[in-house]
Amino acid sequence: MNKVTIIGTGPAGLTAAIYAARAQLAPVIYAGIQHGGQLTTTTDVENFPGFENGIMGPALMEEMTKQAERFGTKIVYDMVTRADFSGRPLKLWAGDEEIETQSVIIATGATAKTLGLAGEQKLMGRGLSTCATCDGFFYKGKRVAVVGGGDSAMEEATYLANLASEVVLLHRRDEFRASPIMIKRAMDHPKIKILTPYLIADTVANDAG
Numbered sequence: 536m537n538k539v540t541i542i543g544t545g546p547a548g549l550t551a552a553i554y555a556a557r558a559q560l561a562p563v564i565y566a567g568i569q570h571g572g573q574l575t576t577t578t579d580v581e582n583f584p585g586f587e588n589g590i591m592g593p594a595l596m597e598e599m600t601k602q603a604e605r606f607g608t609k610i611v612y613d614m615v616t617r618a619d620f621s622g623r624p625l626k627l628w629a630g631d632e633e634i635e636t637q638s639v640i641i642a643t644g645a646t647a648k649t650l651g652l653a654g655e656q657k658l659m660g661r662g663l664s665t666c667a668t669c670d671g672f673f674y675k676g677k678r679v680a681v682v683g684g685g686d687s688a689m690e691e692a693t694y695l696a697n698l699a700s701e702v703v704l705l706h707r708r709d710e711f712r713a714s715p716i717m718i719k720r721a722m723d724h725p726k727i728k729i730l731t732p733y734l735i736a737d738t739v740a741n742d743a744g
């Protein structure tokens with residue numbers, strides 16, 4: 536039986552693995568479909584402490600993987616498909632394989648909700664981002680568009696307005712789902728221009744990237 540089973544090999548899962556392995560808990564970590572997690576899909580990571588000149592996302596995740604393995608973490612390149620936490624030991628399944636474990640750390644992360652338009656994948660990380668606090672710095676002094684009408688869109692727009700020359704917030708409806716205080720903050724900001732109703736129909740991915 537595993538003492539600790541970790542689901543997910545993104546930064547959260549691998550950090551948990553490093554701690555658990557160093558505590559002699561012999562963690563077993565399941566990678567799922569994206570070993571290394573979301574950072575494997577990006578280029579420069581500039582906000583991870585210890586890398587003065589930044590580090591490429593895949594390289595950072597490779598380092599974290601090696602660090603976890605060095606202390607005895609066992610990585611399983613499989614997807615956890617089912618869980619039963621109703622009794623002890625806890626049970627997980629990876630396909631047909633049943634796993635008994637004393638504890639589980641769920642570090643399955645998140646996936647950005649994109650618009651699903653042609654060209655989006657090609658532009659990702661090349662002018663198109665899904666995280667203002669991660670990538671906002673790359674847009675310093677530039678004109679940026681934020682798409683959406685919820686709290687996240689308002690928050691990201693307000694954050695970006697401190698860096699960009701102008702933020703244009705585009706929303707498909709005239710009403711916003713965001714909380715009134717967040718809407719007011721965005722509307723009152725001198726660098727945020729709000730355009731509604733605007734539906735993004737397509738993205739253009741030119742060869743220059």
Ligand SMILES: Cc1cc2nc3c(=O)[nH]c(=O)nc-3n(C[C@H](O)[C@H](O)[C@H](O)COP(=O)(O)OP(=O)(O)OC[C@H]3O[C@@H](n4cnc5c(N)ncnc54)[C@H](O)[C@@H]3O)c2cc1C
Nearest residue numbers: 543544545546547567568569572573577615643644645669
């Ligand atoms: C393009 C891009 C650029 C980014 N740039 C930055 C940046 O520069 N700086 C920054 O701080 N943040 C950045 N982020 C955000 C950062 O990647 C996330 O905050 C971080 O990856 C979250 O880590 P996590 O370990 O929680 O989850 P994730 O990285 O999402 O990892 C989730 C893991 O869980 C696994 N998993 C999911 N379901 C299962 C299952 N059923 N069974 C087994 N495994 C499963 C997946 O395969 C994956 O390994 C960026 C994100 C993206 C998409």
